[in-house]
Amino acid sequence: MATAQTTALTRFQTLFLGTIGILLFLGIWSGLSLSGLVPKQFLPTPFEILSKFVQLLSTPFAGGTLQEHLLSSVLRFAYGFFLGAAIGIPLGLMMGWYRLLDEIVSPIFDALRFIAPIAWVPFAALWFGTGIGGPILIIFAGAFPPCLINAYRGARFVNRSLIEAAQMLGTSNTRIITEVLLPASTASIVAGLRVSAGLGWQSLIGAELIVASTGVGFMMVQAQLNISTSIVMSAMLAIGLVGLCIDIILRWVEAAVRRRGLA
């Protein structure tokens, strides 16, 4: 027991115990459903959900197949996320560099920070409608703060001597931001992007539950109204999978950044 916690397991043990865990989980779930302890209508078995998932890929529900709904969700997400990054990152970097800007923006930002992104739904619907504009504002509200905060922190905590070295070489302000602050805070920014993507994706789902006429969130609400638990759960599965893919891509970016020594 040399390490901090109880001894490390071998790969076989980990795999074995993990399988037991999954089997227990699926077993209890199926057991509850098959035994009738929980009505099947409210808790379908894992297998039923999988087959519903596959069926939804070809049979439209609530105006589209699963992948059509997913596509419109992902597109909205992409708009909101890129908007959040495109405004948040440069603004954060500049706030890290120009003190006055920091002092002006920070109080506004701090005041707005405590509004849960989803609380923007009524204004979003009022200002931009329920098609694509409204949901994008809500994704933006989720994705923007982490981008800004991490770019700002990255720029604020850059090694002073790097900046001084750049100044000593007569580098202009703009160039210091793009060639010193940006690369030096890349790791922090990418970490912020991961958080942003998570919050943005979840805000999107929330927005679609409330105001939208397409998308997986909308699909879930329709399924809920139809009391079709297997469709709700299939949609949850799809949402989880897409969220996971987004995170894996960003994790891959993070690893690439680290490999290039920008961490």
Next chain:
Amino acid sequence: MKRRYAIGFLTIATLAIFWFLATGPLALISPGRFPSPPDVWASLKQVSTKGYANGLLYQHVLHSLKLVALGFVVAIGTGVPLGLLMGWSRRAEAIINPVFSIIRPIPPLAWIPLAILWLGLGDAAKVMVIWFAAFVPSVINSFTGVRRIEPYVIEAARMLGTPRWRFVREVLIPAAAPLIFTGMRLSLQASWTTLVAAELVGALYGLGRILNVAQQDIYPGMIFVGMACVAILGWATTRLLAEVETRSLPWIQMARA
């Protein structure tokens, strides 16, 4: 620091004046899009005295607070022990982690329709969703908190012959405490977001209910009041938690001083 406050104050004041002028005398912003200060005041008065969306403001606030508190406490009460257990025992981690990894990528808000299907539009569904939302950050952070304990601190405790429960109480938990609190802060944020979303989807009372009705009525002043309440409550509960953290971890303040 003084300069910072002065500029901050000026900024907010300028914004407030701009808001007043743009919605009032200058008529730059249509009142149907964004409320003017008198609109907000009128809405606030209406909801506090006459009531709006089935209740007075304080009833909505208390209702939301109650649900957040309930969901948060249940989530912390289950998430922190589970995280500590997974951090301490590699076996527990190996068993639980795969299941946890399957559930974790599903955003908390995606549980709302399922919760409504299972438990209806009442309070139970909201508590369930908040629980799911706030559970994940508290598990992850407690787990990390235990894993990050320096091995020599644990060795020192073993060398001193510390019995198991005393070890958990006096070494494991305090050592993981800073990260447990980080997890609790994230959990609290998640609780608010989820509650507002759940109430927007369907509720009888609560701040989300105000927002929902105001949206349907196209009533910008009331939307503003609802959002302001969400922000203020979020801020206040976060402050409260920070205060609890400072008081329960005196040694950390000492280290900073």
Next chain:
Amino acid sequence: MAVITFEGVRKSFGHNGGGFLALEKIDLTIADKEFVAIVGPSGCGKTTCMRMVAGFEFPTAGTVNVDGHRVTGPGPNRAVVFQQFALFPWKTVSENIALGLRNKGVEKLEREKRVHQAVELMGLEGYEGAFPHQLSGGMQQRVAIARAYVLEPDVLLMDEPFGALDAQTRTTMQEELVRIARRNPRTVLFITHAVEEAVYLADRVVIMTRRPGRIKEVIDIRSVRTAEKWDKYERIEDVMDLESFVHWRTHIWRSLREEKSGQDR
């Protein structure tokens, strides 16, 4: 009574091809109340030797015994002073010192008395209520030593205890350790890479080879110290000036350098 014996100890880490041999053929007996220092190049396994006595690690082959009993795990009869102090940041100085006594079931009055004695011994008066982070490195290590001493352990295990301290504090702590160790002798196993520290403090100095660590040479300092009356000097620099000290220091240096250059090649 506390005799430590290493018999034919071998220790390897890891398994399935990824492992390496850390220690080989370690045979060593440390007598009751003897102060033994182990020096060696970094990575030679000297800390592992100590950790096997502490019960944090176990030999791959051979045995480590304390008083004829095989070590099966850590325990308060073998107190450890860690290089990183390993104090509990959330406990005050006196709470840190008291924990071991509470674990042993020492009752409150007796406990307070002994904590107070330990505080006095290490010159920590006035800091009883402070948290570790409020103290300097030297003071923190005093607390760690007090925490070990208060248990009145048979064996004291010290793993480069002064390695993290600045040079001046280090000197003071070495002088104090000599003072305490002579007044209140224990069986001590002291791990260090600082040659002067080893010669100044120890009765015997064990020199280890580079990895896999083996015992290269054991030097008896105690007879020199008694013959040359080192203990009558209060300051470390006075001892360090003595010809006998310089002789053994240089001897050990040369011996270690052979290992070092072998390692670089």
